[in-house]
Amino acid sequence: MKGGGMAELEEAASPLPPKRVDVDAIETAVGDLLRGLGQGDKAEVMAQTPRRVAELYAQSINPGDIDIEEDFKVFDNPGLDDLILVNDVHYVSMCEHHLAPAFGIAHLGYVPDRKVAGYSKLKKGLNYLSRQPQLNERLVVQAVDFLESRLQPKGIGLILRSAHCCIALRTNAPSQEVVTVADLRGVLREDRYRQPLWSSAVAERPSFLGR
Template sequence: MTVTLRRPSRDLLAAEHAAAEFMTALGIDVTAEGMADTPARMARAYAEMLTPPEFTPTTFDNDHGYDELVLARSIPIRSVCEHHLLPFVGVAHVGYLPGHRILGLSKLARVVEHFAHGPQVQERLTRQVADWLDQQLRPRGVGVVIEAEHLCMSLRGVRAVGARTVTSTLLGALRVDPGSRAEFLAMAKGH
């Protein structure tokens, strides 16, 4: 079974003009030496951070009846907080207890990458990854834990440099079965 996750459309020229206006409104001289190309670079940088790459995740029959936990740990995430449009970075630990379908291991990272692009909040990102895996694979359980540092918290406001936010979504057996839950959380922590 395949489902293609698509990219939204974008207008880089309009974004460049808007970036120049934004910078000018903040008192930045975009005609100064070294600044002339900044609005274009800013537009390209945000387009890259906010636009998920297309990919087609393919699932496979679980021909061998594998029924133990599948876990990808420390998947890097880079996203942008929807409240301040500042980055947050960290890692995701994603696992599932297979049912009749399995997913290529690299696709776990691709699913995280897809949902991390675009204005996001960590809680929703965690849930989106878990829900997508649950819907596509119909596994016996899904677990997602995300740990991230939010630059909106460390560069401004409270300036809590190094503070990490941890969110989790557990579905199916990983939520209701204490043994499965404990195994997932221990493996996600690296124990």
């Protein structure tokens, strides 16, 4: 899906380097939001909630002191020339349209050339990119762009499956819809690599939704 025509997915702003937040500004804005929601007469809510929400959002948008450019290390390929799969990587994102959480599971596959990456680094890269107001369609492209630039693989593919709280809030019911987006490049477009990745990704219903 790289190079698609959706203008809002082609913003110039880079997802890197680490994000900066203003907790005091968030606190003020949340206070205004609560008053707009008719909660301004609740002393305990107005005294504590704006700061709690501000700190939660600050932590969500910038989890820890991460410099992903510096932290993401790659290693020389010891001789692998077949598909590497990393399945069931859990992540949390935030719907850009409603600022509501989305819970996801990622499935990554790549055929290495000269470099490989530690599995924890793959999760760290996705976590960094997802922990901000996002669209799934943008997140999958950004994540593959980032991983492809570091690994320079023969092919790479990423499948994201997620459930979104904004759907549950608007329908007043637990969200059971699973949103799936994918970006496959290079040899991952070939059936011999594509099929194992897709089969592992959709083998069962994501566990965060319950049974």
